[in-house]
Amino acid sequence: MTLRMSSKAAKCAAIVGLWLAGAGSAGSQDATPTATAAPASVAPAASTPPARPARPAIRRVAPAATAAVAPPTVPALPGVAPLPAPELEAFVDGAVRRAMADEHIAGVTLSVVQNGQVVLKKGYGAASLTRGRPVDPDRTLFRIGSISKTFTWIALQNEIDAGRIRPDAPINVYLPEKLQVRDQGKKTPVRVRDLYTHTPGFEDRTLGQLFERDERRVRPLEVYLRQERPNRVREPGQLPAYSNYGVALVGAALANTGAKPFEDLIAERVIIPAGLTRTTFREPRAWREDLPAPMAPALAADLAEGYRWTPLGLEAQPVEFIGQIAPAGSASSTAADMARYMTLLLNGGTIDGRTVFSPRAAQAFRTASYRPAAGAAGWNAGFQDIPLPGGRRGFGHAGATLWFHSNMVLVPDLGLGIFISVNTDTGQDLPATLPAAIVERFYAPARAVPNFTRLSPDAALAYEGDYLTDRRAYGGLEGFVDRLIGVATVRASAQGGLAITSDGRTRLWVPTDREDVFKAADGADVLVFQRQDGAVARFFAPSGASAYERVGPMFQQGMLGGVAVLAALASIATLAGVFVRSRRDTRQTTSQARASLLQTTQAVLWLAAMACVALFAAGSGDVAGVVFGWPSGWLLTASACAFIATLLSLVTLGMIPIVWRGGRRVDSWTELRKLSFTITALIFIAFAIVLAAWGFLEFWNT
Known part of the structure; x- marks a missing residue:
């Protein structure tokens, strides 16, 4: 499915840093500007692994082999040179092998069709390492x-x-x-x-x-x-x-x-x-x-x-x-069945003399039925509208589960269909980039150095800010996690365009001749901003899957991180004060003693909440553990601690006048301690307000 799950779980580790330091976070998975099928590198660089797996075997099938039921022969499109099968196979082999080694992919299956013929159909690597079963494009189901x-x-x-x-x-x-x-x-x-x-x-x-x-x-x-x-x-x-x-x-x-x-x-x-x-x-x-x-x-x-x-x-x-x-x-x-399915879609809904869907439906799948703004990616009766190199447009759909990543791209004006699927969680880049890379390699002119009008500093400032995806939970603990990982940060780039960071990656966008419309510096994707009352309010993800809405100060991660750091320091200082105060500093009225106990309890609860979030984040690299184990016991405990601390903070806030009134000078806190108590109470209440706005206090809402 085109899902955020694996990305969501893997990126939860960013939560601790955001609580304690206000660091930037990754964005939401398939709906982000970095998750679209850009024709950049088909073999992105990866960090050096502890040990590289042996190169998986490749199951070879003749490039022109057909599926079990032969697809119809469709005349070649005028002016379109058919794909050269040997060159295509060599190009795909190189891209897949690099990706399998760099991205640690166990198995890949793919098929390419054009003009009703299977041009390439191949399986690479293992369908099952434990049973030694290779990927067979005709038999292996992904x-x-x-x-x-x-x-x-x-x-x-x-x-x-x-x-x-x-x-x-x-x-x-x-x-x-x-x-x-x-x-x-x-x-x-x-x-x-x-x-x-x-x-x-x-x-x-x-x-x-x-x-x-x-x-x-x-x-x-x-x-x-x-x-x-x-x-x-x-x-x-x-x-x-x-x-x-x-x-x-x-x-x-x-x-x-x-x-x-x-x-x-x-x-x-x-x-x-x-x-x-x-x-x-x-x-x-x-x-x-x-x-x-x-x-x-x-x-x-x-x-x-x-x-x-x-x-x-x-x-x-x-x-x-x-x-x-x-x-x-x-x-x-299987890759063979998907080859036949793509032939059906490219052939207007008919195959082997049978009509599966009408020409009217076929046209609907190729025509935008919705665009959120002029120039933005939309939906063709449920199919994705896909920009491709050379100014071409395709339609199709990507898909992801926890462990499988797939993509199907159809290019009607080339009579071309490309399907690819991998069976490893780290392999999402190959399906995302290979279809566009094939189109670019065989049907697009060489990519030129971008020539664009640079944004002035004032113009860039209009776009800069934090933007939050609207494809998310809107309350509770999942909403809190989504607010952390669903952010895209827009900044002016040194080249005069925009640099957008999401999903842990930064991508450069250059202005076009249309206001608020940008083109990817490394591909065919288009990014469209939308204004309200003259100010930039949102942009639309190039995949068409979501809008990213500009967020105010309350929902910026710097605000959450900054207040969290203050609350942590105030909690530590409160607990340290219990042990380091001199005898004179321990003089207090009954009301002050109660207020001190309340604030000390809050400090323990806030630190316990932060520790529980840290423990959750430490285990969030286990995708299955996060997905199947939700709601996390650590997050539930953290939220409950924060909720109780918030209630106590409200009581403490009301006790500030009583603390300051005190009693006789020799039986009351010093002015410095009263001030420290007040500042700490205000920090705790500010932290509670921010957490409430972010949904973190709703431990009952998972």
Whole structure:
């Protein structure tokens, strides 16, 4: 699925530094400016590993080999030279081998089609290291994540074409009553169109519910949708915010109108008619009466294992179950089947004389149905609108689970389709960059040195600031984590453009001849800012998956970090004072003694909260542990400690006048101690206010 999960878990370690030092953080995963398919390097540099794994074997298939069911022959497009198969294979081999070595990838599967023919189809490395099973592009199934959504959109467009579903109708019309979207104070109902343009106005909650490690915890789709309702945080149609939940609602609507489980419906209406014999939305688990049938044993035996890179090498991971939200991401497929699927999409919905979807639907998948602003990336009836080198545009979808990363890019004016998938958590860059790199290598002119009008310091200042993704949880502990990792920092670059840091990386953007529109210095991506009342308010991620909204001082990480440092120092000083005060300094009234005890208790609680956050962050490198173990016991404890400390801080604040009034001079605090107490109380209350605004005190909201 196009998810933030692996990125979210891996970046939680930044929390400690942000609490204690106000350092900058990484941004949100696939929705960030650095997570798009830029045609820069296909083999990004990586730090030197403790030990490099042996070079995985490559399963070779003749470049022109076809799938089990031969795709139709489509005439070459006028003026487009077909890809030279040997050169393509050599180029791809080099890119994949470098990435596998540098990014520690266990296995890769890919296919390239053009004009109805399979130009390249290959498997690299291991589908299973423990069983010594190589990747076979014809047999090995990879989890394709959010590419699954494109099957859902085909089924939806068929219903729209048949008149059984109307795009401008509320989705509630097609849902059973128990699954219908509640208004939650919003005036406008969520329409079908809002779901395939990812503009329903939902928050995005993922931790602890989107994946399951224990198959006994997998829930039926309708139960998941009822139990995991997201909050509606804005009116629909206003801003893009990628929503897996929204796609699952569409799947439930299709199942409801079709009167059969989604897995059965998608197989009957898309997978089987398309001749995809090794593609399925089912998962390898035991039979259960309340769930759709599991994956066929013959397919399950060929499913690639997912891997995590550790300092000790590649570590096989258990199956990640996504069946509870199947329409959004549970599909598995082979490179051969995906070659056939891409041929279907490029051929207007027909294959082997069968029509899977109409020409009208085919055109919808290639035409922007929503753009948040002129020039910004949008959505083509659920498919991503993809800028490519040479001024070309494609459509398709990327996908990610915890351990698999995939991408499918289709370029109609080249008759070209590219699919690639990897089965290792560290391998996201290869699928993100290889399709654009192929287009650039064979169909784009050599990249010139950018020639652009430089931004003046005053002009750059209008864009500088911290921006927060709108694809996030909006409250509670997950909301707190998302506020930390979902930030993109915009600064003026030395070259006269903008440098945007997110997801731990910095990317340079240069101005175009259009105001508020920037182009990536290293690729074809476009970044569009939007103004409100003349001031820059947000920008739209090049992937089209989210908007980044400018945040004020209260929600800047420097504010959180600075107040956290002050609170830590004040807590340490408070505890130290208990042991270092002279006998004279211990003279106090009864009220002052109580106030001192309250403040000392707060200091212990604040330090305990910070220690618990540190322990959570120390273990956050274990992606599965964070995802499957949410809500974290350490964070819950930290939040509860901070909540109690906040209540005590309010009481202490009210005791300041009593402390200052004191008693007789010889039985009361010194002026210096009164001042210290007051300053400490104000620091603690300021810290509590900031944490409350960030959602950290809501330990009951996970």
